[in-house]
Amino acid sequence: MNVPRRRNLVDVPTPIRCDSVELRRIALPLVEPFRTATGTVTVRDLLLVRITADGVEGWGECAALPEPTYTAEDVAGAQRVLTDHLVPRLFAAGPVTPEGLAGALDDVPGHPMAKAALELALLDAEGRATGRSLAARLGATRDRVAAGVSVGLLAPDALLARVDDYVAAGYRRVKLKVQPGADHGPAAAVRARHPDLALQVDANGAYTRDDATTLAALDDLGLLMIEQPLADDDLVGHAELARVVRTPLCLDESIASVHAAETAFALGACRIVNVKPGRVGGYLEAVRLHDLCRARAVPVWCGGMLESGIGRAANVALAALPGFSLPGDLSASDRYYERDVVTAPFVLDDGHLTVPTGPGLGVTVDLDVVESFTTAVEVLRP
Ligand code: OSB
Ligand code: MG
Numbered sequence: 001m002n003v004p005r006r007r008n009l010v011d012v013p014t015p016i017r018c019d020s021v022e023l024r025r026i027a028l029p030l031v032e033p034f035r036t037a038t039g040t041v042t043v044r045d046l047l048l049v050r051i052t053a054d055g056v057e058g059w060g061e062c063a064a065l066p067e068p069t070y071t072a073e074d075v076a077g078a079q080r081v082l083t084d085h086l087v088p089r090l091f092a093a094g095p096v097t098p099e100g101l102a103g104a105l106d107d108v109p110g111h112p113m114a115k116a117a118l119e120l121a122l123l124d125a126e127g128r129a130t131g132r133s134l135a136a137r138l139g140a141t142r143d144r145v146a147a148g149v150s151v152g153l154l155a156p157d158a159l160l161a162r163v164d165d166y167v168a169a170g171y172r173r174v175k176l177k178v179q180p181g182a183d184h185g186p187a188a189a190v191r192a193r194h195p196d197l198a199l200q201v202d203a204n205g206a207y208t209r210d211d212a213t214t215l216a217a218l219d220d221l222g223l224l225m226i227e228q229p230l231a232d233d234d235l236v237g238h239a240e241l242a243r244v245v246r247t248p249l250c251l252d253e254s255i256a257s258v259h260a261a262e263t264a265f266a267l268g269a270c271r272i273v274n275v276k277p278g279r280v281g282g283y284l285e286a287v288r289l290h291d292l293c294r295a296r297a298v299p300v301w302c303g304g305m306l307e308s309g310i311g312r313a314a315n316v317a318l319a320a321l322p323g324f325s326l327p328g329d330l331s332a333s334d335r336y337y338e339r340d341v342v343t344a345p346f347v348l349d350d351g352h353l354t355v356p357t358g359p360g361l362g363v364t365v366d367l368d369v370v371e372s373f374t375t376a377v378e379v380l381r382p
Contacts, residue, residue, distance in 0.1 A: 014126045015095035021087045021380045022050040026373040035153040037179035037206035039069040047075050049121040058125025061311035062117035063278025078114040091382040098122045112281035119282035127360030135355050140320035144352040148173035148327035170351035173198040173327040179206040191221045202227035209237045212244045225250040225272050238269035258288050276303035294323035302328030309342030313361040320355045341370050
């Protein structure tokens, strides 16, 4: 354990009384469009949550994308649910610990990304109040995490050039987006150029049970895993596929909760889990998912949603827990954005990102930069 813990900390969950909740939309241009089987993101229309509580601030970031195509949430919908339903429940609850938040919201099913954004703002405020880092709060045991990179669908030449760049930069693992008609060909071309590269693919549910032969053909490429080949609700289909394909299957969209992971394991639907805090409703549920997987000896890694430095800081903290034995979709700020919203962008150091050790998220939001990308601000009070 080399994440420094400060002295004289309150080491128990601390109730936070929210005085205000700011919902701020920013439009961050990506350095290049990110294309998956379920859509293309060119500008990251991002919802930030900023709370004030007894003189401290807390920041959260919502994972929802502009379009509801990866999962059912979208950024405008998440904002409306926060405004009309979640934030009023938070205010009505009075002082609440991050652990208590889920209970205050639990008559509202779903909307995990909206809930996770609010939880992260509470965790950050709590950390800033107590002096403890989010990493220490969640149980991190490392001070740096291996950086992986997720490469969107690209034309063949552009794909090879991009992978060459990322390998040269030191990324420890490359993930290629695939879809029917753009799978074995591009992955084999990358494999031929990089025989020893830690390589995996992600289909975002673009295949069906009828594609088992196509997916089994990937077995000759020495991939670490195939992520989410089938629809998110098709756990039985994944279990059947796992009997035909030798490459380990990893689930992303299907794992909406700890309970979903238990079901997947009971069926034999996956051997690896992508842990995405927004997808499971928050960082505390993500830690519980990590704990379950660790107890079952299922390797996990931290997924990404094209986060700014705010969400990235939290994901890096989470990925420093001991069960995160595989490199995550955690890349340097400059892989996504020309200008990140934190004063010290995340950079690669020997293929790793450094876990922040300051209070809460441990990053400083650059308000001028945030302001310059802001498209709308809404402030809610009790
Ligand atoms: O499936 O992992 C995914 C981005 C948007 C939606 C879904 C996914 C992704 C990524 C991005 O792969 C990874 C990253 O943030 O670096
Ligand atoms: Mg995925």
